[in-house]
Amino acid sequence: MAKIETDRRDFIKYSTLGILGAVLGGGIIFSPFPLRAENRLRPPGAVPEKEFLALCIKCGQCLQVCPYHSIELSDIGKGHGVGTPYIDANIRGCYACEAVPCVLACPSGALDHDTEKATDIKMGIAVLENPKTCLAVTNKPIPAGYADKMKAFTARQTNINSLEVKLLEKFDGYAGKDCTLCADMCPMPNPLSAIEMVTTRFGITKPMIYDGCTGCGVCQEVCPTSVASIVIKPRVSYEEYYARKN
Numbered sequence: 001m002a003k004i005e006t007d008r009r010d011f012i013k014y015s016t017l018g019i020l021g022a023v024l025g026g027g028i029i030f031s032p033f034p035l036r037a038e039n040r041l042r043p044p045g046a047v048p049e050k051e052f053l054a055l056c057i058k059c060g061q062c063l064q065v066c067p068y069h070s071i072e073l074s075d076i077g078k079g080h081g082v083g084t085p086y087i088d089a090n091i092r093g094c095y096a097c098e099a100v101p102c103v104l105a106c107p108s109g110a111l112d113h114d115t116e117k118a119t120d121i122k123m124g125i126a127v128l129e130n131p132k133t134c135l136a137v138t139n140k141p142i143p144a145g146y147a148d149k150m151k152a153f154t155a156r157q158t159n160i161n162s163l164e165v166k167l168l169e170k171f172d173g174y175a176g177k178d179c180t181l182c183a184d185m186c187p188m189p190n191p192l193s194a195i196e197m198v199t200t201r202f203g204i205t206k207p208m209i210y211d212g213c214t215g216c217g218v219c220q221e222v223c224p225t226s227v228a229s230i231v232i233k234p235r236v237s238y239e240e241y242y243a244r245k246n
Helices: 002-014 017-030 049-055 061-065 101-105 148-156 162-171 218-222 238-245
Strands: 071-073 085-087 124-128 195-199 205-209 230-234
Touching: 061 071, 061 101, 124 205, 124 238, 148 162, 218 230
Parallel strands: none
Antiparallel strands: 071 085, 124 230, 195 205
16 A cells, blocks of 8 residues: 555656646645645746646646756755655756746646747745855865766766766866856856955955846856755845845
């Protein structure tokens, strides 16, 4: 019986449009949780959270078309959120594909099709939350082995594509240098509209976030400190966060 239940959950989690009825029925019968918003980093174009949870049919189409393996499906234990797509920026951020294929693949409207290009993406905002650990702020070089996590993640994928190979090549060769990874790896068409390394009048270098930041999570992914110094606040705009700070 336990194996049957496990197979059933895997089927609901990973199959596509044909299981809509089973997913909805399973959610009503088996979930003890009420519909509630979750503070997760959602894929590009995600509509407001409660509406997203209502519209998402957990088909996994967005995951299947993501060329960077950025999207995951939430596992059991999250109520009505189980099976919905999200991005864990500690593992792999969104690389802001210009055609935004995850949005094009969404059949339900959970990912808004008005998000047509990279600069339309609004997932959240980057924040230098732990400046005391930031290598740029503390003037420490990037350590050897900084790329191991990223390489290991890519190696685990069964269908690595040329985009991921180029990503690793771009990420290589920083060990021993001053840390500029968050700015250098920003995937936006005009990265300087989103993030830039600046030196203050006190001689401290740090990443500065601008209103072109889409909250893609790449800066959090590539941050080489054990706990990311720069993190994404999901579903928060530049104006909302930085207006509160000023």
